[in-house]
Amino acid sequence: MKRKKLMATNLVVPILGEAINEATVIRWNKGIGEPVKRGEELVELETDKAVLSLECPANGQVLKILAEAGTLVRPGDVLAEVGRPGEVAGAPAAQADTVSAAVPAQVDSVTAAAPSQARQQRISPAAKQMAKALGIDPSAVIPSRPGARITTEDVERFAAEAAQTAPIQALPATLPTPAPVSAARGETEIPFHSQQLTNPQKLVAERMTYSARQIPQFSVSMDVEVGKLLTLKEELAREVLKVSLTTFLVKLTSQALETHPLLNARYNDGEVMVFEQINIAVAVASSGGLVAPVIHQANQRSLGDIDVELKALIQASRSGQLSLEQITGATFTLSNLGMFGVREFIPLVNPPQAAILGVGATRLVSLPLPNWGLRAATLMTLTVSADHRVVDGEAVARFLTTLRDLIENPKFVS
Numbered sequence: 497m498k499r500k501k502l503m504a505t506n507l508v509v510p511i512l513g514e515a516i517n518e519a520t521v522i523r524w525n526k527g528i529g530e531p532v533k534r535g536e537e538l539v540e541l542e543t544d545k546a547v548l549s550l551e552c553p554a555n556g557q558v559l560k561i562l563a564e565a566g567t568l569v570r571p572g573d574v575l576a577e578v579g580r581p582g583e584v585a586g587a588p589a590a591q592a593d594t595v596s597a598a599v600p601a602q603v604d605s606v607t608a609a610a611p612s613q614a615r616q617q618r619i620s621p622a623a624k625q626m627a628k629a630l631g632i633d634p635s636a637v638i639p640s641r642p643g644a645r646i647t648t649e650d651v652e653r654f655a656a657e658a659a660q661t662a663p664i665q666a667l668p669a670t671l672p673t674p675a676p677v678s679a680a681r682g683e684t685e686i687p688f689h690s691q692q693l694t695n696p697q698k699l700v701a702e703r704m705t706y707s708a709r710q711i712p713q714f715s716v717s718m719d720v721e722v723g724k725l726l727t728l729k730e731e732l733a734r735e736v737l738k739v740s741l742t743t744f745l746v747k748l749t750s751q752a753l754e755t756h757p758l759l760n761a762r763y764n765d766g767e768v769m770v771f772e773q774i775n776i777a778v779a780v781a782s783s784g785g786l787v788a789p790v791i792h793q794a795n796q797r798s799l800g801d802i803d804v805e806l807k808a809l810i811q812a813s814r815s816g817q818l819s820l821e822q823i824t825g826a827t828f829t830l831s832n833l834g835m836f837g838v839r840e841f842i843p844l845v846n847p848p849q850a851a852i853l854g855v856g857a858t859r860l861v862s863l864p865l866p867n868w869g870l871r872a873a874t875l876m877t878l879t880v881s882a883d884h885r886v887v888d889g890e891a892v893a894r895f896l897t898t899l900r901d902l903i904e905n906p907k908f909v910s
């Protein structure tokens with residue numbers, strides 16, 4: 497009787513996180529023929545947001561490497577084949593055992609599907625019509641979450657990525673000094689120079705362009721008194737805990753979202769997905785561009801715990817060492833420009849989230865009293881931008897009222 501050949505195990509690129517659809521192989525920790533163990537870090541990938549390691553899916557040795565360093569890969573791509581001596585290398589993905597690489601618990605993994613399986617992917621009628629109009633094969637589009645049907649947002653994202661990866665003419669190693677641009681006749685010629693965007697800056701540009709064009713958003717602002725909160729902050733700093741104002745706002749915002757869950761949601765192809773976790777992203781400026789690391793389950797964390805993690809996230813952001821888990825899974829975003837003296841601003845919704853909170857600087861003002869007198873007060877302007885497909889103006893106003901009450905009457909010390 498003919499002995500059945502054993503098949504190798506594929507190392508597959510998993511789903512990389514929200515709005516991360518490609519990565520670059522930067523380093524293999526093992527070469528072909530070297531022994532490996534299940535769970536051992538085998539290869540490193542770089543995305544626009546972080547560097548992550550993928551674990552070996554099986555014991556044995558590296559039989560074949562299919563993506564060398566520098567290769568651009570996407571979720572579902574096979575990176576390597578791993579197995580024991582005697583197992584068949586180079587078996588098609590549809591025949592070999594396929595195991596996706598281990599990733600942090602917050603990120604779902606998928607297995608690579610055979611082409612026949614990909615063609616069976618569910619797709620909404622609107623998305624199918626859009627794909628046809630754009631000349632896109634629906635089987636090439638990956639849905640935003642495993643098992644979900646393809647939506648118009650998925651098709652738009654795929655089309656944008658395809659446009660970005662179109663071949664371009666190679667540039668010379670040394671670029672010449674740009675020549676002055678000729679203005680309209682009669683105007684002065686103004687010299688200029690070009691500044692290349694970093695990958696994170698390109699990603700922010702793409703996401704904000706999508707936000708402005710595709711999300712019907714509106715903004716609501718409200719002034720809140722922060723005198724009592726600042727006093728509590730100072731008292732805690734003297735007695736037990738020195739924390740930032742942003743830390744307080746993360747905690748209080750998460751408490752307000754418990755009462756108003758529709759702001760902790762997203763729009764998805766005709767339905768609203770209300771998240772059962774409150775994961776708050778905090779916008780941070782870094783040398784490579786704007787990033788938004790995430791405080792997971794902020795409503796269940798203590799004030800001190802949030803402050804410790806927030807400081808660690810800010811440091812990792814500025815040194816470019818954020819992990820995949822630290823930048824994925826956000827359900828709401830907070831952007832604080834108060835430290836720059838900005839009184840008020842209107843942030844753009846961070847897709848696919850339904851809302852974002854913009855925080856302005858604290859300022860000392862005089863407020864009128866009922867007897868025509870004046871009193872001093874410290875105010876801060878809060879602005880929420882929201883997706884009108886998910887919430888309306890009244891819902892946002894009610895959220896801001898709850899948040900205002902929490903800020904003006906802080907009762908917690910944990």
